[in-house]
Amino acid sequence: MPDIITSRKNEWVKFAARLSADSAFRRKEGSFLVEGARLCEDAVRSGCEVACLFYTEQALSRYARYLEKMIPAARRAFQVAPHVAQLLSETKTSQEVFCICGLAGNGAQPAGEKPIVGRCLALENVQDPGNMGTILRTAEALGLQEVIVAGQSCDVYSPKVLRASMGAVFRLPLRYEADLACLFNRLKRQGTACYAAVPRADARSILEVDFTPPSIVAVGNEGNGLRAETIEASAACVAIPMEGRAESLNASASAAILMWEMMRKGT
Amino acid sequence: MPDIITSRKNEWVKFAARLSADSAFRRKEGSFLVEGARLCEDAVRSGCEVACLFYTEQALSRYARYLEKMIPAARRAFQVAPHVAQLLSETKTSQEVFCICGLAGNGAQPAGEKPIVGRCLALENVQDPGNMGTILRTAEALGLQEVIVAGQSCDVYSPKVLRASMGAVFRLPLRYEADLACLFNRLKRQGTACYAAVPRADARSILEVDFTPPSIVAVGNEGNGLRAETIEASAACVAIPMEGRAESLNASASAAILMWEMMRKGT
Missing domain, CATH: 3.40.1280.10 (SPOUT methyltransferase, trefoil knot domain)
Known part of the structure; x- marks a missing residue:
């Protein structure tokens, strides 16, 4: 069973939300947030280092094909509640899959x-x-x-x-x-x-x-x-x-x- | 003095709002709504027939250069209250200039x-x-x-x-x-x-x-x-x-x- 995050105040969630919103914070932390099943899988396939992966229960069944490959590649993986996914999302209809990637090696x-x-x-x-x-x-x-x-x-x-x-x-x-x-x-x-x-x-x-x-x-x-x-x-x-x-x-x-x-x- | 429209229920305003929102209505009426000082002037310069022009008091001072040419070209011109302009606007920061153009001759x-x-x-x-x-x-x-x-x-x-x-x-x-x-x-x-x-x-x-x-x-x-x-x-x-x-x-x-x-x- 993965760890389940139900609070928007979880430290990893707060860190991810700030990476999504704040470019200066991204540069300082050398990390960025990726949203979407396919884009997250693309990051992994392209050699990005995944510090943390987030997905909802619904995403786990809908995007099993992507998540199967990503979960072993991520240093940490968390299942999150839908309202937590909503906080991280930038899109109208979120796929509820997110990952924190490191800039190292891939950073400009x-x-x-x-x-x-x-x-x-x-x-x-x-x-x-x-x-x-x-x-x-x-x-x-x-x-x-x-x-x-x-x-x-x-x-x-x-x-x-x-x-x-x-x-x-x-x-x-x-x-x-x-x-x-x-x-x-x-x-x-x-x-x-x-x-x-x-x-x-x-x-x-x-x-x-x-x-x-x-x-x-x-x-x-x-x-x-x-x-x-x-x-x-x-x-x-x-x-x-x-x-x-x-x-x-x-x-x-x-x-x-x-x-x-x-x-x-x-x- | 131009006619001033202060109600969102004015027939011309309701007609314009529906043209903006509804493509079937545009086809039925052979008309469409254009927003923006420069785009409206562009419609006039390109030979579109302007059935109706709307602008706010603020737009009249801000976009005088465009409106001077457009007011004589329009069959009707109305000054509208800001909350009426807001109803017609599709953009975050509206220039508060709109015109209803006929498709005739220019329609596909x-x-x-x-x-x-x-x-x-x-x-x-x-x-x-x-x-x-x-x-x-x-x-x-x-x-x-x-x-x-x-x-x-x-x-x-x-x-x-x-x-x-x-x-x-x-x-x-x-x-x-x-x-x-x-x-x-x-x-x-x-x-x-x-x-x-x-x-x-x-x-x-x-x-x-x-x-x-x-x-x-x-x-x-x-x-x-x-x-x-x-x-x-x-x-x-x-x-x-x-x-x-x-x-x-x-x-x-x-x-x-x-x-x-x-x-x-x-x-």
Whole structure:
């Protein structure tokens, strides 16, 4: 019989709830909370270390296939009462399966001095978790070498990003960089082609750029685009040629087309 | 002085609220409700007929630039009390500007017998309004000839689709088709190349297809993809070559890449 938690004041539950809500706490503790049977199993399969697993009695029968593999992989496993699961849930219809994962080994590292290899994407101040997750999912599917998460971008270990990424966060090589302009200046000295994606008429069409590796394309904030310093530090501005009266594409659609065009040229 | 509506039971307000909530009512009345200063102005600029405009006193000072152009274009304009605006709003922080537009001339027509010209997209059972809106926005930006909305796809005149489409719904040629497999069979007889986008290993890579017009690519439901009948009726299955463990791309990212690849080959 597993231990059963019936109180929302249980220490593990309080810890998990705070991990779900607070990105600073996630960084401090080096841990994050994952919700959903399939996403939790995905974390285990991707090599994340599971400190703690929570599930309700109903989840145990509904998601037996997932939980059978996860319970032995978790350091601790607790059955929780439905009202406890509700506290941890971020979704309308919860599957009532959660796990606390450690960032160690899978956590995004600071960009540091390590050079860029292959074709990469940089995200500066991308703030919508849905966009962030979708972009990371696309980056994994298209096989980008790594993604640099820069500036005031939203935390990739937030519940919404994890969900929208469909687990890509667990597997995609990710690095952090506070100041993307500085990183671009450093990368250029190392011979990396640094591009700024800017929806401007004077930018070069992505059709005319071959993105020979090592290369990196930066995509900016949903409303304000890239910072002027970052554009300044890039080797060239690139844009998706567009028609019609739409002023720009949605951030995740535009990133999808950019990444596709980069990777297509490598095949 | 404009007429001021202070009651949520006003007939125009009740009519507008029902248009916002009920897609069957929208079709019956041939009208839809638009929310937001910029989106309402976009509707006017795109040639939509505005039967009725609503705005609060605060909106009148905040969005004077938009409302100045819209008030003369609307058949009726009402100032409404904030609690009335709240009833009509779908967003957390409303701009308190709304208009009722007529579908006439701008409404999507049944696909009928009219042939396909150029390069088109078909959406079958796309049910998430955010995806639908983003895909229509991308279709306009990339210059697709038209979009066929098929099967049980969500209503393109719902508030969420209008918002995510950034007004593309007002301008993009759209047609409806209940049964996409039937349409594909008819189009094939007319010499249109009909493709089914299916994330399957045996599908042809979109890199190997030239999408010579007239051509159309169908994208299916977020979870279940295209119906078997529609795949059967297509000339070939096409797929975006993918790596990694992501089983598929998000519907709007995948549609963006498909449309880009179609349109790129026409340039």
